[in-house]
Amino acid sequence: MRLLTLTTRYYLVLFLLILAVWSLVLYAVLRQQVYQNIDEILFNRKQQISVLLNQPQRSLPTGDPYTDFKLRPLPPGHVFQPDQYADTLVFEPVDQEYDEYRQLRTQVRVSGNPYELTIVKPRLESTEMINTVSITLPTLFLVLGVGLALTARRLNRILWQPFYRMLHQLGKFRVDQTTSFQTEPTSIDEFSQLQQGLTDLTERNRKLFMQQKQFIENASHEMQTPLAVIQSHIEVLLQQAELDYRQAEPLESILTQTERLGRLNQALLLLSKIENNQFRERTPVPLKPLVEGMLPYFEEQIEQQALRVELTIPADTTLHTHPVLAEILLTNLLKNAFVHNLSNGFVRVDVKGQTLTVENTGDAPDVPTDQLFERFRKASRQKQTLGLGLAIVKTIADVNGWAVTYQFANGIHRLTVTYA
Known part of the structure; x- marks a missing residue:
C-alpha cells in the first residue's frame, strides 16, 4: 500500500472515530440543555399557577382539556x-395519537388545602430541534472532514512528487550503467537532502562496481596467461622421448591441476x-534444439556407461532469458x-508447463541436499568436478527470478527449474 493512501486512511478513520464520539457528546449536551430549559419553564409555570389559584374567588379547574395543568385534591x-x-x-384527540410531553408533578396549597398539580408541556419541538441539530452538524462536519481529507490527499500528492520521482529513478538505476543517478531539483529541503544522499550513495556503489568488475576481468586475464604458459611447457616436456615414467607422473599431475585451475578461474569469472x-x-530461446x-x-560418456537418454520436450518450449x-x-x-551417473543408467529431460526437470540415476549425495547449490559443494568425490556447476545453475535461476530445487529418492537425482 502506498504511503499516501495509508496516511489518508489513518486520518480518515481517526476523524470518523472523533466524529462519532463528538456526535454522542453533542446529543447528550443538547438533550440536557433542552430538558433543563423545559423544566425551568415548567417550574415557572408552577409558580404562576400557584399565584393564580390563590387569588380570591377563583374556581379550581381540575380536568379542563384546554389548560396545561390539572389539579387533584389531596x-x-x-x-x-x-x-x-x-x-x-x-393523547391528542385531533391527531388521534399520543404525543411526547414533558411533565412536572408537584404539590401546592390552595386556600390552605393540599393539591397535586400536574403541568405538561409539549417537547416535540425540542426533540425535533435536538434531532435536527444532532444530525445536521455531524453531517456538515463529515462533509467538511471528507473534503479536507481529499484536499490533503491532493496536496500531499503534489508535495510528495519529488519523492515518488526519486523512487522511480532509483528503481531504474543499475550499478553497471555508465551515467550517474539523476534526479530533478526540488525546493523542499528534506527531499533535496535525500536526493543528495542518494546521488552520493549510488555514485559510490557505481564506482565500486566498475572497479570490482575491472579487477575481476584483469585478474582473470592475468591468471589465464601464466596458466597457459605453464600448460604449454608441461605438454612440451611430456612429449620428450627420454622422459621416463617417474618423471612423467608428476608432470601429468601438474598438468591436470593446471587445467583444473584454468577451468576454476573461468567458472568464477x-x-x-x-x-x-x-x-x-x-x-525467447528454443529449448528442444x-x-x-x-x-x-x-x-563418449553415453557409450562408456551404456546410458539411456530420454527427452520429452515440446517443440514450442522456450526459455525467456539471455541465450x-x-x-x-x-x-x-x-x-x-x-x-x-551409473552404468546402464539413464538421463531424462522433461518439460511440463513452466517446469524443466532433469533426472538421472546415481548414488546418494555425500553432502546434505540443502548445501548442493553452495560453491565448491560436491555431490560425490569425483576429482574432475569443481563443485561450481549447481552454484552456477542457482545463480542463473536467481538472476532470472526462477526457482530451482533438488531431490533424491529411490536412486534417482531430480533437478527441477520452474521458470516463467
Missing part, C-alpha cells in the same frame, strides 16, 4: 414530596558476470546428470 395532612420531572405521553547481471538481454545440440558432447545463460544453464544441468 387528603388533609398529606406530606409534600419533591418535584418530579418526567417524560410522558398525552562466469559466476561474477552472472551475479553482476552483465547478461541483461532477454529473448538447444538440448539436442548438446547431446553429442556427451556421446548465453540458457546455454550455460542446460550445459551444467546435463553435465551434472552425466557425470554423476
